[in-house]
Amino acid sequence: MSSSVYDPSSRSSLIATLRAAGCVFAEDEAELILAAARTPHEAAAMADRRAAGLPLELVVGWAEFAGLRITVEPGVFVPRRRTEFLVRQALAEVPGAQVVVDLCCGSGAVGAALAAALGPVELHAADIDPAAVRCARRNTAAAGGRVHEGDLFTALPAELRGRIDILAANVPYVPTGEVGLLPAEARDHEPLVALDGGADGLEVLRRVAAEAPRWLAPGGRLLIETSERQAPVAVEEFTAAGLSTRLAVDDELYAQVVIGTRAG
Incomplete structure (x- = not known):
């Protein structure tokens, strides 16, 4: 240099x-x-x-997340600091997790952070966006992560059914009608598929919650970030899926994480 x-x-x-x-x-x-x-x-x-107007993380090529330097590329969702709260909750809930899945993985930041904290784990990540999959492969390589391209659970190997200890899903949760109100950095430079959660912002969350119990191990946890406004309905969706559910909140980070547990 x-x-x-x-x-x-x-x-x-x-x-x-x-x-x-x-x-x-x-x-x-x-x-x-x-x-x-x-x-x-x-x-x-x-x-x-x-x-x-390009986000700083995309200018320099990386974002700091949970003490890691996560590679980010144009067209890939930039991990938010508030999502570190989801990582901390997952680690507190299942400190001995052996099988971890980062669904809607984007850059793979959540999976990489979980693997870094847990030590050797079987790590899988999945996203529907090819650019995200390429980026996540780079960020999870050190942990031996396997990254799959496809729509939610259809991307995952069938062998994972009933085995997942931590299923972290940072799903899109911005209502379609509010995407245009996002800061320009997100609206203009991040993929719509990573932001738009449908009419009420909960369409993808509903799909994940409904199918998650078939993939979780007994005692396994599903964790999804949502907004304060959406949290009550999100809790209802988890409960309707048969999960024992609680809401974790960090007021300083403006973070809301719904946590569902499959019965043992």
Whole structure:
């Protein structure tokens, strides 16, 4: 990496570009761009992409999640910090999990984080989007993850039925009519399939909850992130599927995670 990337004029120029675009944390973002860039020209180009509205994670090529550096690529959902709460809940619920599935995996961040914390596990991930599958394969490779392309459970090997200890599903949950209200970073740069949860935002959650009991091991857990407004209905869907259900909330992260347990 060229040392000239780090000269004061480069840094101040990047900060000015980012600040003019309205980036609140311009100094911090400039440091991340400088660390990722190989030349001053590349750093300037990255700052210009960020100023044009590209999410910082896609500019630098990675996102921090649960202490890991998760590779992200254009067209792939960027993992949110609030979803770390889902990971913590899963680890607290099933600390000895042996079989883990990350459904609607996107970048594979949830599966990678669970595997990193649990140690050797049988890790599977699945997504309907080919770009997400490619990205997840990179992020779960160190854990020996197997990533499958397809629609929810149809993507998974049949041998997993009745064996899954942790089934984490970060399903899309934005109501169709509200997708246009999302911040431009999500609306313009992330795949619609990872955002749009149907008319009330719960269409994919319903499908997952209904089928999950056939895939969970006795005592296995299904965990899905949702919104505060949707949480009561989500709890009802889990209960209707025959799962013992509770809602976990983290007010600081604005995180709501519905947790369903298959009877032992």
